[in-house]
Amino acid sequence: MHRKLRLRKREDFNVVYRYGRSFANSQFVVYWRKRSQRGTFRMGVSASSKLGGAVVRNRLRRMVKEIVRLNASKLLEDMDLILIVRKPALSLPYKEMEGSILHVLRKAGLLKGSNQGAKGKITTLPRGNRPNNQNGKQGK
RNA sequence: AAAGUUUGACAGACAAUCGCUGGUGGCUUCGCGCCACGAGAGGAAAGUCCGGGCUCCACAGGGCAGGAUGCUGGAUAACGUCCAGUCAGCGCGAGCUGAAGGAUCAGGGCCACAGAAAUGGACCGCCGAUGGCUGCUUAGGCAGAUCAGGCAAGGAUGGAACCGUGGUGUAAGAGACCACGAGGAGCACUGGUGACUUUGCUCCUGGUAAACCCCAUUUGGAGCAAGACCGAGGAGGACGCAGGCGCAAGCCAGCCCUAGCCCGGGGUGCGUUCGGGUUGGUCGCUUGAGCCGUAUAGCAAUGUACGGCCUAGAAAGAUGAUUGUCGCUUCAGUUCGUGGGAGGAUCGCUUCGGCUAUCCGUUAUGACCACUUGAAGUACAGAACCCGGCUUACGGCAAGCUUUCCGG
RNA sequence: UGGGGAUUAGCCAAGCGGUAAGGCAACGGACUUUGACUCCGUCAUCCAAGGUUCGAAUCCUUGAUCCCCAG
Numbered sequence: 099m100h101r102k103l104r105l106r107k108r109e110d111f112n113v114v115y116r117y118g119r120s121f122a123n124s125q126f127v128v129y130w131r132k133r134s135q136r137g138t139f140r141m142g143v144s145a146s147s148k149l150g151g152a153v154v155r156n157r158l159r160r161m162v163k164e165i166v167r168l169n170a171s172k173l174l175e176d177m178d179l180i181l182i183v184r185k186p187a188l189s190l191p192y193k194e195m196e197g198s199i200l201h202v203l204r205k206a207g208l209l210k211g212s213n214q215g216a217k218g219k220i221t222t223l224p225r226g227n228r229p230n231n232q233n234g235k236q237g238k
Numbered sequence: 239a240a241a242g243u244u245u246g247a248c249a250g251a252c253a254a255u256c257g258c259u260g261g262u263g264g265c266u267u268c269g270c271g272c273c274a275c276g277a278g279a280g281g282a283a284a285g286u287c288c289g290g291g292c293u294c295c296a297c298a299g300g301g302c303a304g305g306a307u308g309c310u311g312g313a314u315a316a317c318g319u320c321c322a323g324u325c326a327g328c329g330c331g332a333g334c335u336g337a338a339g340g341a342u343c344a345g346g347g348c349c350a351c352a353g354a355a356a357u358g359g360a361c362c363g364c365c366g367a368u369g370g371c372u373g374c375u376u377a378g379g380c381a382g383a384u385c386a387g388g389c390a391a392g393g394a395u396g397g398a399a400c401c402g403u404g405g406u407g408u409a410a411g412a413g414a415c416c417a418c419g420a421g422g423a424g425c426a427c428u429g430g431u432g433a434c435u436u437u438g439c440u441c442c443u444g445g446u447a448a449a450c451c452c453c454a455u456u457u458g459g460a461g462c463a464a465g466a467c468c469g470a471g472g473a474g475g476a477c478g479c480a481g482g483c484g485c486a487a488g489c490c491a492g493c494c495c496u497a498g499c500c501c502g503g504g505g506u507g508c509g510u511u512c513g514g515g516u517u518g519g520u521c522g523c524u525u526g527a528g529c530c531g532u533a534u535a536g537c538a539a540u541g542u543a544c545g546g547c548c549u550a551g552a553a554a555g556a557u558g559a560u561u562g563u564c565g566c567u568u569c570a571g572u573u574c575g576u577g578g579g580a581g582g583a584u585c586g587c588u589u590c591g592g593c594u595a596u597c598c599g600u601u602a603u604g605a606c607c608a609c610u611u612g613a614a615g616u617a618c619a620g621a622a623c624c625c626g627g628c629u630u631a632c633g634g635c636a637a638g639c640u641u642u643c644c645g646g
Numbered sequence: 647u648g649g650g651g652a653u654u655a656g657c658c659a660a661g662c663g664g665u666a667a668g669g670c671a672a673c674g675g676a677c678u679u680u681g682a683c684u685c686c687g688u689c690a691u692c693c694a695a696g697g698u699u700c701g702a703a704u705c706c707u708u709g710a711u712c713c714c715c716a717g
Contacts, residue, residue: 100258101270105554108517142554151284152620157558160258164559167257192560 103170105142105178114142114178121206125187125198128206130179139177141166149185158183165196172200172209179208 105111118131133140143162145155162181166173187195203209 108554111554144554153618156620159554160558164257168559 103138103140103167105140105180110140110178111142111180114180118178118180119206121202122184123198123202123205125184125190125195126202127182127184128179128202128208129182130177130206130208133176133178136176139170139173139175139179141178142180143183144180145183149183149188154188158187161192161195162199165192165199169196169200173203174208174210177208179206 105114114129114131118129120127120129122128141163143159145158147155149155149158162183166181181199187198190198200209
């Protein structure tokens with residue numbers, strides 16, 4: 099992915115984690131927040147050390163970035179988003195992983211043409227009052 | 239053929255499309271934009287167990303303490319690494335393993351339980367020659383008990399019992415003495431640069447130093463988030479104490495730093511407390527104890543000479559994804575085809591040599607094997623300043639050697 | 647990436663070469679009409695493997711897991 103499309107600073111990550119909204123299925127979690135300045139979307143990928151060694155985590159990050167790159171035209175602009183990889187995503191082949199990522203992004207309302215989720219409001223909802231539960235039941 | 243052992247090289251290949259990070263060149267609306275060319279993970283990149291380079295700590299200094307290493311000779315920038323040997327142990331063998339100095343030239347310490355005793359001692363036991371006691375006495379002695387005392391052979395304990403076996407000797411005994419043997423030390427001698435070794439003489443005999451310790455060698459500390467530069471930013475305040483000499487500059491003391499202590503050195507008003515700012519960029523950064531080839535010295539590790547080559551450099555962290563074709567392994571299926579083909583497939587037991595059972599085939603209407611077809615799988619693992627090792631994880635391949643069996 | 651530290655019963659833990667204290671929990675028993683309290687008993691491959699030693703939780707080597715620190 100191009101460097102402009104990546105989320106790069108530690109502060110950006112902290113802001114998205116603290117003030118952004120989150121959605122999930124059993125393979126991925128997404129946090130997003132509308133950017134304060136106009137521009138393209140920016141994305142970061144997080145793969146924790148519980149998933150495996152450096153080889154496994156690098157491969158997952160590369161696959162996620164490749165999928166988002168190929169589907170970049172479908173994504174809304176002016177967004178910062180973080181994709182977190184969960185353990186069941188380890189064994190997915192490419193096609194299923196693409197479907198799962200598109201599913202979770204559509205659920206979060208980040209795809210063009212979808213009207214679910216918050217429509218551009220910079221929201222800081224209290225934790226107990228989120229619109230979708232995120233127990234990961236839908237991914238199976 | 240099977241089992242084993244050592245060494246070596248490799249780490250799936252190719253193509254198309256779409257991407258990522260540096261480099262070079264060009265274009266440019268000068269914006270980390272566009273185009274072209276070329277480059278882009280490992281044998282362990284890992285663990286961080288050692289060693290070195292490099293940087294800072296004023297100089298990187300001295301002594302002590304502390305740490306590390308520990309057969310010999312060599313290699314190396316250095317090492318706890320490597321090579322060649324010595325000795326000891328394991329293995330039928332090829333080979334493998336060894337923190338392998340010192341316990342008589344230091345010194346003490348420890349050896350639980352058991353046992354008399356764990357290097358200073360006698361429970362049972364043996365003796366009672368000598369001195370004493372009792373009895374008898376022909377007055378020379380004789381006998382008895384074991385009071386003093388002598389001994390450590392035998393028993394029992396233990397991981398280990400004073401070097402072992404046999405004899406001489408004695409009252410009983412003992413390396414007290416002798417023969418043979420085990421181990422160690424010293425001296426001389428043979429061979430070797432040396433560890434060591436051959437032979438002889440003399441002396442000695444519990445273990446433990448990965449317990450303290452002694453001896454020899456060696457060792458300053460921290461680590462690229464080291465460090466250097468540029469830019470941005472900010473804020474200092476309160477309380478307490480401020481010794482001696484000198485006109486003064488200053489010196490001494492005090493305090494801080496120099497990883498522990500002393501010396502030496504450097505800095506400085508000191509201590510306590512409440513606060514403030516910085517999370518940007520460039521360099522360090524990949525030409526190096528570098529790689530490849532040839533020759534040469536050496537048993538080898540390795541060195542020397544000549545020629546050629548430039549081979550990753552990220553920073554929420556590049557080196558990838560998809561598709562197709564092929565390679566390798568395993569399983570299944572097919573007799574349609576091609577090739578080989580007289581014995582073979584499967585189960586069980588095994589001392590791994592074989593044995594037994596069932597089924598198919600036996601000169602072919604041909605069992606079975608290979609190719610052809612399909613499915614699944616295709617190891618361990620990702621540079622983060624750089625090198626030399628060690629250790630751990632892991633896939634198949636090749637070659638040498640050893641043992642056993644079969645055939646000629 | 648670099649530098650430190652820890653691992654003993656289900657939990658908290660003592661131990662510094664001589665055969666693993668203690669507390670909570672769990673289980674069994676006693677006491678009680680029953681329960682609580684109390685008393686007695688049971689429960690350990692000392693993270694793993696190898697070595698030194700007569701003997702290792704302890705000493706040494708190698709690995710595994712977890713935690714902490716940094717400009």
